[in-house]
Amino acid sequence: MRAPIEIGYELLSQGRPVDALPFLQRAVAEMPKEARAHLYLALAYAQLGDTAQAEKHFARAIALNPHDAYVFYNWGAYLHRQGRLADALKAYETAYRLDPTLIGARQAADSLRGAAYSSTPAVPSAPTPPSPSHPAPTSSVPPPVQPTDLYAPAASRYRRARPWIVAGLVVSAIGLCIPIVGFLGGTVCGAMAMVRGSLAGGLVVIAAAFVLGVIGMLFWGLVQAMMGGVLPL
Structure with missing residues (x-):
């Protein structure tokens, strides 16, 4: 609607x-x-x-x-x-x-x-061509x-940025499994959302990418400490 x-x-x-x-x-x-x-x-x-x-x-x-x-x-x-x-x-x-x-x-x-x-009175002079x-x-x-x-209304700006916001949140969730991918992908999508006109949406995506990436790093760090596995970067 x-x-x-x-x-x-x-x-x-x-x-x-x-x-x-x-x-x-x-x-x-x-x-x-x-x-x-x-x-x-x-x-x-x-x-x-x-x-x-x-x-x-x-x-x-x-x-x-x-x-x-x-x-x-x-x-x-x-x-x-x-x-x-x-x-x-x-x-x-x-x-x-x-x-x-x-x-x-x-x-x-x-x-x-x-x-x-x-x-105001002035001495007439030849017109100067505009630069x-x-x-x-x-x-x-x-x-x-x-x-x-004018710029488009806020609702229109959000609609243009929505695909990047959704993609950014999905990619950010990958950060729970592969932190570096989630963080970088979410950051890129968030930046694109801001370029498309939704500053708030872009910031939310970037914040989600950071938080989920940190959680993923902590989780895999714990797994590595417990099982001697390799941290999936």
Whole structure:
């Protein structure tokens, strides 16, 4: 059964905020500390014109995860469309500082700085071509940031990592019989789970590989001491 945050995310990405709203409200109720749930709900309210609720959930998303660049990017785009340019500039700058790959945030910030600069008298000069590292902004006001620009919800990230988590736990269990195989195999699977988006799942697998490997080593050490066998490394 799909999680409400996934269904709401999908509907929002299809431009159906009315349909997405109840699913995202339920997602926030079920996961009140999930910053992305609040972000998606804020986007839905913003698209529906409910600025009070949108800003409430934007603020909650920022409070829950102040290191999420995409939260600040969306917050900046919202403020930009509201005409609150100074606050929008700060949000864009924060987004780009947290994630330098967000070129759109930098373009929007450059656009706002340029607008502020052009409002003061200056000697006209020939325009300077933008450098490749600082592309010219495409417009003064950015288009709405769509949910498809965001990372996938936590449930989707877990689903992508699940095969590696399951494989890692199975391989880790082998560590009871062959400790080195279980430890190395579980560690690799745990690392892949983290790469696929599930940090918690990957850490669980690595911890299981370590614990079961140690238990296996102790068991075979005891067997070796009692029977003079060879430790299966």
